[in-house]
Amino acid sequence: MFDLKPISPEAVPVALQKAERYRLLNEPWQAESICRDILRIEPEHNQALVMLLLALTDQFGKGVTPAQAREVLTRLKGSYERAYYAGIICERWADALLSKGSPGVGFTAYETLREAMEHYERAEQHRPEGNDDALLRWNTCARILMRNPDLRPRGEEVFEPALED
Numbered sequence: 550m551f552d553l554k555p556i557s558p559e560a561v562p563v564a565l566q567k568a569e570r571y572r573l574l575n576e577p578w579q580a581e582s583i584c585r586d587i588l589r590i591e592p593e594h595n596q597a598l599v600m601l602l603l604a605l606t607d608q609f610g611k612g613v614t615p616a617q618a619r620e621v622l623t624r625l626k627g628s629y630e631r632a633y634y635a636g637i638i639c640e641r642w643a644d645a646l647l648s649k650g651s652p653g654v655g656f657t658a659y660e661t662l663r664e665a666m667e668h669y670e671r672a673e674q675h676r677p678e679g680n681d682d683a684l685l686r687w688n689t690c691a692r693i694l695m696r697n698p699d700l701r702p703r704g705e706e707v708f709e710p711a712l713e714d
Contacts, residue, residue, distance in 0.1 A: 553586070555586070555589060556590060561587055561591060561594070564586065565583075565587065565596060565597060567583055568580040568583040568584050568587075568597075568600050568604070569600065571583065572600070572604055575607075577603075577604040577605075577607035577608050578604075578608065580601075580604040581604040581605060581608070584597045584600050584601035584604060588601065593624070593626075595625065598624050599625065599630070599634065601621050602621040602637070602638070605621065606618050606637060606638055607641075609644070609645035610645035610649060615638050619635075622634055622635055622638065627675075628671075628675045629672050629677065632668050632669070632672035632675060632683075633669065633672035633676075635668040636666070636667075636668030636669040636672060636683070636686055636687075637686070638665075639661050639664045639665035639668060640662065640665040640689070640690060643657075643658040643662045643665065646658045655700045656701070656703045658700050659701055660703075662690045662693060662694055662700070663694075663702075665686070666691065669684070669686050669690070670683075670687065
């Protein structure tokens with residue numbers, strides 16, 4: 550098909566800035582492409598891996614699946630990073646599910662948000678001093694669940710009888 554052109558190692562810092570800019574412009578496919586170019590020449594570049602993971606989660610509901618983001622997750626260094634970004638994957642997948650609005654999605658979204666909260670709790674145990682990102686994300690998930698009574702565990706279905714004439 551096509552032979553991709555490699556970027557130079559000196560271009561990595563500016564390329565990372567461009568990837569972040571494309572994410573902010575809501576063009577995650579551009580950010581994904583740039584991160585993949587960086588990772589071709591520096592396969593263990595942790596910042597590019599994080600940016601790639603985030604760009605993939607930005608595309609949930611648009612053809613990208615959690616499995617694709619989890620492939621990147623396994624390459625991250627550090628137990629905090631792996632736990633925190635596992636939570637991000639779950640949280641963003643729940644958001645994509647809710648945006649889709651399929652029948653029964655409330656149960657799946659509930660379970661996925663609870664899974665995110667478990668990952669954030671693990672991240673909390675390994676967080677660097679002064680870094681409360683995992684706590685902030687946990688609180689966000691908790692607020693989503695508290696504000697949306699339709700999000701509940703399976704087995705807590707509410708029976709609503711049909712109206713009779």
